Amino acid sequence: MKISVIITLKKDVLDPQGKVIHQTLDGMGFQDINEVRQGKYFEIDTKETDNDKAKAKVEEMCKKLLANLVIENYKIIDPK
Amino acid sequence: MKSSVITFPGSNCDRDMDVALKKFGFKNKMVWHADAELPKSDLVVLPGGFSYGDYLRCGSMASKSKIMQSVINFANSGGMVMGICNGFQILVETGLVPGVLLRNKYLEFICKNVFVKINDKKNKYFKNVDNEVFEFHIAHNEGNYFCTNDQLKEIEDNNQIAINYCDENGKIEDQFNPNGSIKNIAGIFNKEKNVLGMMPHPERMIDTSLSGEDGSLFFKNLINNLK
Numbered sequence: 023m024k025i026s027v028i029i030t031l032k033k034d035v036l037d038p039q040g041k042v043i044h045q046t047l048d049g050m051g052f053q054d055i056n057e058v059r060q061g062k063y064f065e066i067d068t069k070e071t072d073n074d075k076a077k078a079k080v081e082e083m084c085k086k087l088l089a090n091l092v093i094e095n096y097k098i099i100d101p102k
Numbered sequence: 103m104k105s106s107v108i109t110f111p112g113s114n115c116d117r118d119m120d121v122a123l124k125k126f127g128f129k130n131k132m133v134w135h136a137d138a139e140l141p142k143s144d145l146v147v148l149p150g151g152f153s154y155g156d157y158l159r160c161g162s163m164a165s166k167s168k169i170m171q172s173v174i175n176f177a178n179s180g181g182m183v184m185g186i187c188n189g190f191q192i193l194v195e196t197g198l199v200p201g202v203l204l205r206n207k208y209l210e211f212i213c214k215n216v217f218v219k220i221n222d223k224k225n226k227y228f229k230n231v232d233n234e235v236f237e238f239h240i241a242h243n244e245g246n247y248f249c250t251n252d253q254l255k256e257i258e259d260n261n262q263i264a265i266n267y268c269d270e271n272g273k274i275e276d277q278f279n280p281n282g283s284i285k286n287i288a289g290i291f292n293k294e295k296n297v298l299g300m301m302p303h304p305e306r307m308i309d310t311s312l313s314g315e316d317g318s319l320f321f322k323n324l325i326n327n328l329k
Contacts, residue, residue, distance in 0.1 A: 035248065036282070038209050087166065090159055090195070092202045092250060 115150035122305035148189030161191030190299035201249030207282025225295035238302030247283035264289035
C-alpha cells in the first residue's frame with residue numbers, strides 16, 4: 023500500500039526559499055501570487071495491508087523523523 | 103580528563119576537534135556512530151560537518167543513529183555534551199536543546215569569523231573565562247536559530263542562551279547577526295546547562311599561525327572547569 027505525506031512549514035516560520043521562488047515567478051510575469059511556501063512530499067510503500075494501521079504507522083514516522091514539529095506540519099493523504 | 107568525539111558519516115570537523123582536545127590535555131577517543139556504547143567520558147562532542155549529507159533536515163538522521171541513545175542517556179544523567187555546528191543541529195533534532203536551525207536568512211552559505219558574547223558564566227563551559235567576547239569561525243548554511251514564542255520565553259527565563267552574535271565590543275545588534283537567528287542566538291544550553299549547542303567552531307581558533315587563539319582560551323578554561 024502506498025501512502026503519501028506532505029510536510030509544510032508552519033505559518034509563522036520564515037521560508038526564504040519560498041520567498042525567492044515567489045520573487046522569481048513574479049519576475050517571470052506571474053504577478054498575481056500572494057505567497058509561495060515550499061514543502062516536502064513523501065511516498066511510502068508499506069507491506070501493511072490494513073488502511074488504518076498503515077496510517078497510524080506513517081503518523082508515527084512523521085512525528086519521529088519525517089517532520090520536525092517545532093517548525094513543520096504533516097498531512098497524511100488517504101491511500102486509494 | 104577523557105573526551106569522546108562522535109564520527110558520523112559525513113562529519114568533517116571530527117579530527118580538528120580531536121587535535122584541539124588533545125592539545126589542551128584531553129585524552130580523546132574517536133567513537134563511530136554505529137557503536138552502541140560510549141567510552142567513559144567527561145565530555146562528549148558532536149562535531150561539525152554534513153552528517154548523512156544533510157538529507158531530510160540537517161542532523162535529523164544522525165540524531166537517530168545507534169550511538170545517540172547512549173549520548174542522550176549520558177546527557178540526561180548530567181554528562182557534558184557539546185555540539186558544534188552540525189553537532190548543534192543534531193542536538194536540536196534529539197530534543198536535548200530546544201528549537202531548530204533553519205536555512206540562513208539570505209540563503210547563503212556563510213564562512214567567516216564572527217564575534218560572540220558570552221551570555222552566561224554560571225555553567226561549566228564558560229565559568230572563570232576572562233573574556234566577555236570571543237572571536238570564532240562560522241561555516242554553515244543552516245544556522246538560523248528558531249524556536250516558538252513559548253520556547254523563547256522558557257529559554258530566557260532559565261537563562262539558557264549561551265552566546266549571541268555581536269561586534270568586537272560585545273554589542274548585540276541586528277547588523278551583527280549573520281544568519282537571521284532569533285535574538286542573535288549563536289548557542290544555547292539545555293535547562294541544566296550540561297548540554298551546549300553552538301554554531302561557531304572554537305576548534306578552528308587554536309593556533310595563532312592559523313587563525314587565532316580564542317578557541318585556545320575556550321578549551322583551556324573548559325578542561326580546568328572539568329578537573
